[in-house]
Every structure is written in C-alpha cells, then in structure tokens.
Amino acid sequence: MNRYMLPDLPYDFSALEPHISGKVMQLHHGKHHAVYVKNANSVLDQLDEARQKDDFARLAALERALAFNLSGHILHSIFWRNLTPKGGETPEGDLHTAIQKDFGGFDRFRKQLTEVAATIMGSGWAAMVWEPIGKRLLITQIYDHQSNLAQAGVPLMVIDAWEHAYYLQYENRKTEFFEAVWNLWNWKDISARYAAAIQLKLDLGKAA
Numbered sequence: 053m054n055r056y057m058l059p060d061l062p063y064d065f066s067a068l069e070p071h072i073s074g075k076v077m078q079l080h081h082g083k084h085h086a087v088y089v090k091n092a093n094s095v096l097d098q099l100d101e102a103r104q105k106d107d108f109a110r111l112a113a114l115e116r117a118l119a120f121n122l123s124g125h126i127l128h129s130i131f132w133r134n135l136t137p138k139g140g141e142t143p144e145g146d147l148h149t150a151i152q153k154d155f156g157g158f159d160r161f162r163k164q165l166t167e168v169a170a171t172i173m174g175s176g177w178a179a180m181v182w183e184p185i186g187k188r189l190l191i192t193q194i195y196d197h198q199s200n201l202a203q204a205g206v207p208l209m210v211i212d213a214w215e216h217a218y219y220l221q222y223e224n225r226k227t228e229f230f231e232a233v234w235n236l237w238n239w240k241d242i243s244a245r246y247a248a249a250i251q252l253k254l255d256l257g258k259a260a
C-alpha cells in the first residue's frame with residue numbers, strides 16, 4: 053500500500069526568518085505535520101484491518117480521523133511549498149488576471165484572505181481554491197483541516213491559522229503573523245497550481 057510521507061521542506065528551517073522563526077518551522081514540520089502523516093497511515097491500516105475482520109464498528113470514527121489527518125497532511129504540504137524566502141510582491145500573468153476578475157483586485161483579495169484567517173473561531177485555515185464548476189477562484193474558511201468546504205475546490209494557496217503556526221513567536225498577536233506571510237508567498241508555486249487546477253474537468257452537465 054502507498055504510504056503517506058512527510059515531505060522535506062524546500063528550504064532551511066530558518067530560511068523564512070524573521071517572518072517565521074526556525075524554531076516554529078522545526079516544530080511545525082517535524083512534530084505537528086509529522087503526526088498527521090503518521091496518523092493518516094495508521095488509519096489506513098485500521099481500515100484495512102476492519103475490512104479483513106469484517107468489523108466495521110469503528111468505521112465512522114475512522115473515516116473522521118482519516119479526513120482530519122489526511123487533510124492536515126495535504127494542507128501543510130501545500131503551505132510549505134506556497135512559501136519561499138524570496139517571496140512576497142504580487143502574482144503575474146494568468147493568476148493576476150484571475151484575481152482581478154474574481155476579487156476585484158489584489159488588495160481586496162489580500163484583505164479578504166487575511167480577514168478569513170483572522171476570524172476563524174478555534175483552529176483552521178484560510179485558503180484560496182479553484183472552484184471548477186463556476187470556474188472561479190474562491191476564498192474558503194476551513195475549520196480544523198477539513199470542514200466548511202465546498203466539494204471539488206482545489207486548494208492553491210493556504211494560510212495555517214492554528215495556534216501552533218504562530219504562538220511561540222507571535223503569542224496572541226496572530227494578525228501580525230497573517231500579515232507577515234505576505235512577505236513569503238511563492239507566486240511561482242501558486243501560479244503553477246492554478247495552471248494545473250484549471251485543467252480539471254468535472255462532467256456535471258450545465259451545472260453553472
């Protein structure tokens with residue numbers, strides 16, 4: 053069976069300083085993300101065992117655990133690659149055009165995404181997703197790693213708004229963290245995700 057794996061960061065732990073400290077990155081990647089990977093694999097093993105024993109008593113709990121841990125793994129993997137030490141500024145080309153069209157300009161887009169991160173109650177993420185039915189970019193507020201989502205949206209750009217993402221460095225000043233990540237966006241990575249996502253075709257007839 054394919055196992056999920058913790059991906060290496062595409063830069064050193066301290067490369068995103070001063071915006072994100074090396075210590076935060078080390079703990080976030082090596083402890084938090086690693087646990088989601090471990091747990092996602094463990095749930096797959098438990099599902100395998102349940103099928104073999106024909107014992108589905110814990111199925112609902114296992115499905116919930118799979119959604120939580122696998123989504124955590126996917127979002128963190130995207131987040132690391134969304135960031136770069138030489139990031140920031142604004143996107144160019146087709147992504148720039150799409151942001152203009154769907155959000156009325158980059159500044160409005162930036163404000164909405166930051167506000168969505170700042171207004172999460174509890175743990176969650178702010179995400180820009182490609183919505184393939186309406187063929188538009190949307191901003192989504194995700195609870196935990198997996199709730200409050202419209203199905204089929206493809207995450208392109210995500211902000212981790214869990215306390216473990218910032219508390220050690222920013223304490224309760226989480227808005228400072230959400231502003232700081234705008235110095236780190238890897239628009240090349242986000243644009244490549246956009247270019248790939250717009251190829252997705254769901255056959256739903258005239259659904260939009």
Ligand SMILES: [Fe+2]
Binds near residue numbers: 080084128212
């Ligand atoms: Fe996280």
